[in-house]
Amino acid sequence: MSSTRTFTVPMSSPDITAEERAAVARVLDTTSLSIGPVVDAFEQAFAARVGARHAVAVCNGTAALHLAVILAGVQQGDLVVTTPFSFVASANVVLYERAIPVFVDVDADTGNVRPDLVNEALADLARGGKAARQWLPPNLRDDRVGPVKAVLPVHAFGQPADMDPIVAAASVNNVTVIEDACEAIGAHYRGRPAGGLGDVGAFAFYPNKQMTTGEGGMLFTSRSDWNTLARSLRNQGRDVHGGWLDHARLGYNYRLDEMSAALGLAQLERLDDLLARRQRVAAWYRERLTNVEEVVLPVTSATTTRESSFVFVVRLAERLDRNAIIKGLAARGIPSRPYFAPIHQQPFYVARFGYRSEAFPVCEAWGRSALALPFSSVMTVDQVDVVCRELTATIHGQPVR
Numbered sequence: 001m002s003s004t005r006t007f008t009v010p011m012s013s014p015d016i017t018a019e020e021r022a023a024v025a026r027v028l029d030t031t032s033l034s035i036g037p038v039v040d041a042f043e044q045a046f047a048a049r050v051g052a053r054h055a056v057a058v059c060n061g062t063a064a065l066h067l068a069v070i071l072a073g074v075q076q077g078d079l080v081v082t083t084p085f086s087f088v089a090s091a092n093v094v095l096y097e098r099a100i101p102v103f104v105d106v107d108a109d110t111g112n113v114r115p116d117l118v119n120e121a122l123a124d125l126a127r128g129g130k131a132a133r134q135w136l137p138p139n140l141r142d143d144r145v146g147p148v149k150a151v152l153p154v155h156a157f158g159q160p161a162d163m164d165p166i167v168a169a170a171s172v173n174n175v176t177v178i179e180d181a182c183e184a185i186g187a188h189y190r191g192r193p194a195g196g197l198g199d200v201g202a203f204a205f206y207p208n209k210q211m212t213t214g215e216g217g218m219l220f221t222s223r224s225d226w227n228t229l230a231r232s233l234r235n236q237g238r239d240v241h242g243g244w245l246d247h248a249r250l251g252y253n254y255r256l257d258e259m260s261a262a263l264g265l266a267q268l269e270r271l272d273d274l275l276a277r278r279q280r281v282a283a284w285y286r287e288r289l290t291n292v293e294e295v296v297l298p299v300t301s302a303t304t305t306r307e308s309s310f311v312f313v314v315r316l317a318e319r320l321d322r323n324a325i326i327k328g329l330a331a332r333g334i335p336s337r338p339y340f341a342p343i344h345q346q347p348f349y350v351a352r353f354g355y356r357s358e359a360f361p362v363c364e365a366w367g368r369s370a371l372a373l374p375f376s377s378v379m380t381v382d383q384v385d386v387v388c389r390e391l392t393a394t395i396h397g398q399p400v401r
């Protein structure tokens with residue numbers, strides 16, 4: 001990416017108040033900067049909001065997903081059915097455990113994984129034989145592989161995947177549902193909060209998410225054995241009542257510090273307001289782009305009963321060269337990004353698994369045409385005006401002013 005200094009509108013921006021700065025500063029006046037009371041308070045507040053019995057704060061969303069994969073018992077050679085249209089971390093956490101992501105294609109309207117394909121894949125993989133092999137990555141079709149241990153749907157751009165049929169299919173096949181809700185903080189699916197829809201869920205608090213802790217993440221589960229295990233795994237494998245140098249299992253340092261938790265707790269108190277501001281910016285975009293023929297606006301599905309936009313992603317008509325539009329926008333001082341880049345097309349996935357072009361055609365069409373525009377809760381209507389004006393001018397090939 002070129003330097004953001006030349007851009008007139010930032011791609012994203014955190015939204016931090018004086019009260020939030022003060023909350024962080026108050027922690028710095030205490031003696032516990034990690035493993036202290038603020039992380040506990042942050043966890044309890046979030047568990048209540050999501051409707052999960054337990055919340056475990058960790059150092060980022062990827063760590064939350066990695067722990068979720070371990071909780072699901074995923075081991076070397078096991079399979080995890082997931083989406084190729086996501087941020088790379090949602091599949092990488094499967095690779096961390098030397099397991100195999102089994103990708104299925106996504107919905108053309110939402111970009112979320114198709115529950116009917118998840119269902120088919122689970123049924124075929126349970127049956128084994130030829131029917132099962134067609135779902136495996138090309139390079140592994142002749143290999144011996146383990147069973148499916150989990151399904152890992154992702155809520156693309158903040159819109160919940162169609163979870164009910166996914167959970168039903170998982171339950172029939174006795175596999176764990178890991179919900180990557182990293183982009184969907186505050187969203188509701190059929191009246192229920194994202195993050196608490198599967199067996200284990202994950203949020204991320206990177207600075208461009210709906211709320212931030214700097215770096216940070218949260219794992220949700222209603223199983224108390226998984227809560228205990230996750231707390232041990234994030235803290236170097238220590239048991240709750242064990243000593244500092246007693247390590248019951250292989251663990252990690254995935255802890256969240258107290259300053260980050262203080263920021264998160266204050267942001268969580270303001271989450272409804274942060275979401276309302278984001279949806280207002282999204283509405284401004286919709287109003288201004290609705291009549292631009294070459295731009296397809298994001299679709300809100302009927303199952304999304306509360307919206308929480310993480311990014312504002314439009315699709316460009318297939319005849320337009322999306323990457324040229326990004327360059328054109330940059331020349332006009334407007335940052336924009338492809339989002340997502342399909343995971344199975346990342347070079348190390350191609351090298352390892354042998355994916356060829358058109359392996360997941362709907363995902364790949366999204367990958368070619370999706371364009372993330374500048375978006376945040378602090379974006380002004382004037383900034384949205386400028387972005388939409390310059391986008392339209394770029395599409396119509398008008399000269400840079």
Ligand SMILES: *Cc1c(COP(=O)(O)O)cnc(C)c1O
Nearest residue numbers: 060061062087089182183204206
């Ligand atoms: C942000 C994000 C993550 C990971 O979050 P980090 O905190 O950056 O590790 C995982 N999955 C998706 C879909 C995300 O958008």
